[in-house]
Amino acid sequence: MRNEPIMYLDNAATTNVLPEVIDAMLPYFDKAYGNPSSSYDFSVRSKTKVNECREIIAKSIGSKASEVFFTSGGSESDNWAIKGIADVNAGRHIITSKIEHHAVLNTCKYLEEKGFDVTYLDVDENGLVRPNVLKKAIRPDTFLISIMFANNEIGTIEPINELGKIAHEHNIIFHTDAVQAYGQIPIDVEKSNIDLLSASGHKLNGPKGIGFLYVRNGINIGRIIHGGGQESGRRAGTENVPSIVGFGKACEIAMDTMEKRAEKEIILRDHMIDRILYEIPFSRLNGHRTKRLPNNVNISFQFLRGESMLVLLDMAGICASSGSACSSDLAEPSHVLTAIGLPGNIAYGSVRMTLGYKNTMNEIDYAVDKIKEFAHKLRAVSPEYEDYMNGMI
Numbered sequence: 001m002r003n004e005p006i007m008y009l010d011n012a013a014t015t016n017v018l019p020e021v022i023d024a025m026l027p028y029f030d031k032a033y034g035n036p037s038s039s040y041d042f043s044v045r046s047k048t049k050v051n052e053c054r055e056i057i058a059k060s061i062g063s064k065a066s067e068v069f070f071t072s073g074g075s076e077s078d079n080w081a082i083k084g085i086a087d088v089n090a091g092r093h094i095i096t097s098k099i100e101h102h103a104v105l106n107t108c109k110y111l112e113e114k115g116f117d118v119t120y121l122d123v124d125e126n127g128l129v130r131p132n133v134l135k136k137a138i139r140p141d142t143f144l145i146s147i148m149f150a151n152n153e154i155g156t157i158e159p160i161n162e163l164g165k166i167a168h169e170h171n172i173i174f175h176t177d178a179v180q181a182y183g184q185i186p187i188d189v190e191k192s193n194i195d196l197l198s199a200s201g202h203k204l205n206g207p208k209g210i211g212f213l214y215v216r217n218g219i220n221i222g223r224i225i226h227g228g229g230q231e232s233g234r235r236a237g238t239e240n241v242p243s244i245v246g247f248g249k250a251c252e253i254a255m256d257t258m259e260k261r262a263e264k265e266i267i268l269r270d271h272m273i274d275r276i277l278y279e280i281p282f283s284r285l286n287g288h289r290t291k292r293l294p295n296n297v298n299i300s301f302q303f304l305r306g307e308s309m310l311v312l313l314d315m316a317g318i319c320a321s322s323g324s325a326c327s328s329d330l331a332e333p334s335h336v337l338t339a340i341g342l343p344g345n346i347a348y349g350s351v352r353m354t355l356g357y358k359n360t361m362n363e364i365d366y367a368v369d370k371i372k373e374f375a376h377k378l379r380a381v382s383p384e385y386e387d388y389m390n391g392m393i
Contacts, residue, residue, distance in 0.1 A: 006317025007363050011203075011295060012152055012180060012354035013321055017246065018205045024249040025207065028242040036239050037230055046241045053248025060255050061197065062188040063214055069231045070244055073211040074179035077198030078103035080213050080224050080235070081175045082146060085196070086111055087222030089173075091143025097121045097129050098339040100148055104177055105335075108146075121147075126288040127156035127340050134166055144173050149181035149197075153336040153352060154287030155296025157185065164193030173219060179203055179211075183254035184293050185262070195219050201243065205357075206250030210243035257357070265294040265355050268364050272297050272353070275368045280375050286337060286350060295355040300337070300346045303385035304378040309351050312374040318367055320353045345384070 008016075034043035036050050051065070058065040071077045082094070082104065096108055098120045108118045119137045123129055129147055145167045150157045160176060167174035175196035178187060182197075183204030189197060197214040201207055215221055215234075227236030254261075276283055282302035301309065306322040313320050322334070333347035342350075353367070379385040387393045 005319045007367060008319045008358070009353040009355065009367060010319045010321050011356040012352065014202045014208065015205045015356060016358075017202075017207055018250060018253060020253060021206055021246045021249045025242040025246040028245050033241075036241060037228070046239075049248075050239055050241060050244050053244050053251075056248045057212055057251050060187070060251050061182075061214060062190050064217065066232070067214055067217055069213050069215060069235050070239065070247075071211045071213055071235065072209055072240075073202070074101075074177065074198050074200035075103040076224075077200070077211050077213040078146075078177055079107050080221070081196040081198060082107045082111065082144065083224050084221035085144050085173055085175070085219075086114075086116060088220050089143040091141045093117045093119070093139045093142040094144045094146065095119045095121065095134065095137050095142060096146045097123055097148070099123055099127055099151055099153075099336045100146070101152055101177055101179065104146055104148070117141075123339055125340050126291070127151050127154050127286075127336065128288065128291070129158055129163060131159060131162045131166055134163055138166075138170050138172065142170070142172050144175060146175040146177070149176045149178040149187065150185070150293050151287065151336060152180045153334060154298045154340070155180075155292035155354075156287040157181070157291045157293065160192045160194070167195075168193045180293060183251065183258070184295065186258070189214060189216070196221075201247035201250060204250050204254045207243045207246040210240055210247045212247075261357055262294040264357075265359075268355055268359060268361060269295060269297055271361065272364050272368060273299075275365075276371065279368070280372050283375075284346070286340065286342070293354075297353040297355070299351055299353075300342060301349040301351065301375055302346055303382045303388065304349050304375060306348060306350045308378050309349075309371070309374055312377070313351075313367075313370060316370050318370060320351055322350060322352065 032045040034046045036043055036047035054065045054068050058068045094116060096104055112118050121129055121133055147158055147163050149160055164174045173195045174193055176194055177198045179198060179200045182199035195216045200211040225236045230236055230239060273285055276299055284300050286298040286300055310320055333344050337347040337350055
C-alpha cells in the first residue's frame, strides 16, 4: 500500500493541510490550550485568536464578524441553516434544487416528514438553476430558498446574485451551500443577497471538523445544538480552538492566493478537458463549460463503468472519484447527473477530477494518457461497445 498517491486529483473531496496551517495550530494544543469561554487570563490568548479568525473569515465574504458562527463543518452548517430557520418560521414551504449536496437534500427530506412542503427545482443540462423557474415555484408560504453556490460534482457555478435577488424581492430568506465555492471563487454576501452561507475548512487546505455558518444580522434562527452559551448563545459546545485557528490561517492563504491559483487551475482544467474530449471518443463534459469552478473536471465515458476506471487509475497512483465523496458507496447513479438528464448507462461512466495547487501540466498529461489507455482497455471487453461498433445498437 502506497503512503501517498503519485497524483491527487480529488480536491473536492478533501485537501491536504498546508504546513503553515499546521504550524499555526500547534501552539493551541499544548501551550495556549485554555478554554476561550473561561474568565481567567490563561484563556485570553485562545479567545483573542478565535476572535481574530472570525474577523478573517468575515472579511473573506464581506460580512461582519458578529455574523460568523463556527461549526463542525459543512454538513452541520447546512443542517443548522435549514432546520434552524424552519424551527422559528411560520411558513411551511422550502425551495431547493435537485442537485444539492445530500446535507441539504436529506435535511429537506427530514423536514418533509415533519409536515413541511419542499419544492426541488429542475436544472438545465448544464446544472444551472434558472431564475424564471425559481420565480414560478415561489408560494405565499415560502420562507426559505436554499441553492448551492457551486455544485460539488460537476462544478457548475449557479447564478447566485440573481437567485438571491429574487428571494429578497419576495421577502424570503436565502441560504447557499458554499462548501465547494468558498476559497475557490470570490464571494460577497451583500452583493449576492445571501442571508445564510455554509462553508467547511478542509476544502481549502485547512483541517477537517471545522466550518462556519454565516447568519445575516437580524435573521432569527433556532439552535440545533443545546448546551452552553458559546458562539453568542447560538451554538453550544466548547470552541475547537486549534481547528478554528487552522481554518483562519487557511482562509487567509486562500484569499491571498485565489486569483493566481484560479488562473493556473483553469489552464490545467481546460487543457485536461480539451485533450479528453478530443482524444477519447464517446466522452462528454458534465457541467457548464465556462461557468464552472476553476479546478473541476467531470467527464462521462460511454461504454465503460466509472468505478472500473477509478480502480485502474488508483493502481496507477492517481486519486479521482465518481462524484461526491459522501455518496461514493451508493449503487445508484449520481443524483446530479440524473438531474441534468444523463441516462444511466452514461452517468455510470462518469469520473470527477478536481485539481489543487500542487498539480502540474506534466501530471495532467500523464493522467490523460492513462485515462486514454484505460478507456481503450475497458471498452475492449465491453459487450455494449462491441455491439455498438458492429452496428447492432
